[in-house]
Amino acid sequence: MSGDREAGEADAARGTTSAASTARPLRRDAELNRRRILQAGREVFAARGLQATLNDVAHHAGLGVGTVYRKFPDKQALAEAVFGEELEEIAAMAGEARDTNDAFGALADFLEKALARAAHNRGLRELMRQGTVEGAGLTRARQAITAHCEHLLARARTEGVLRDGVTEADLAPIAAMMDAVMALPAEQPSQPWRRYLVIVLDGLRAQPGQAELPGL
Amino acid sequence: MSGDREAGEADAARGTTSAASTARPLRRDAELNRRRILQAGREVFAARGLQATLNDVAHHAGLGVGTVYRKFPDKQALAEAVFGEELEEIAAMAGEARDTNDAFGALADFLEKALARAAHNRGLRELMRQGTVEGAGLTRARQAITAHCEHLLARARTEGVLRDGVTEADLAPIAAMMDAVMALPAEQPSQPWRRYLVIVLDGLRAQPGQAELPGL
């Protein structure tokens, strides 16, 4: 938590680049409220998904709607700020996995960790599903994740553990599949997606006499 | 508002096979229109999903909205009639598979055929996803499908090809996963779900030294 990072965040949220730094500092209480809103956004979007209203967020933060609309012109902007951070963290996980020994295992671990996070975050899942929310930060983080995964897959292929024809392009569909399981009406507080992740990962392993994969 | 309606007249769920006893026969043109509406419903729901309006259906059938609302009190009722038939047909497929020799193969074939149908029918997919539309016909067909699949799985288990711990309860999640892939923004007119069905089915096969499945 450096002062640098906070300043950067504030700029990004206001949609200004650092070059156009004519921005006056916020009044102290206003800055506090800004942070409250971001936190409330994180919690509300995670719990109720992207269709939560800014009114919901405001109420959750203990503030009026007007205040929220003053800091973030619309839901897009808030979502962008909130999920930008969220995706950066996932990109960091992928980065860590990148240079672990057992590439397939590392990939499996990364997927498990990232999906566990998604499991608790309905908004994040919706974000992945339909690319409605765009923004420079999000795109950058997504690209980083993709790059790290490509690297992992290449290494797994070298190690001979990866089924023929599996590529980075398979990861989004796999995430989508796990998401679908998470969205299923849960009867108990269990985590059935872990079961299906195991099944799918086993299907991605190279096996003797295994059928050719149909094209993407 | 209390019941001044003719009882037989209001028998909206006419798709039900048995009960049409007291109903006066429809005028010839009216009966024709009824059929037109069902057909239009099938096509429109398949193409645009359940959120298509009855206005859409009416227009597609070349009829006025009023006519549609006369035959089916609301969208629920029409959807129930349309998808009742649809599900019966899938149940029939499952029934056929039931007594084929190679049980695992038969199950795989059934899934492939049923999913291929779902792939062309957005409404049907939405119906499976969120159990919003209920009705006697639907429930009955669903139960038939479940029963047939249980039978198939039991036999596959006997034959020793089925991974330990796989049950009928896994099929709905698998369908949900394939649905998720189908819902992905398609870049080409390809059928990527087939690829992932292969992967998942391979993960459901018994293999030496394979990990225990996490519970449902």
Added chain:
DNA sequence: CCACATGTGGATATCAAATATCCGCTTACC
């Protein structure tokens, strides 16, 4: 301590989209 720029609350106007009704007119049927 004051003046005033900055920030706040939340009632409410606006917008959008689907649903379902109503009733004057048309058509089948006997």
Added chain:
DNA sequence: GGTAAGCGGATATTTGATATCCACATGTGG
């Protein structure tokens, strides 16, 4: 030909989210 049955589709109704506005409160610098 008379009458009940059926039809069309403009439109009232409902629902819910979004975003604004401005009287009032509060921090800040002098």
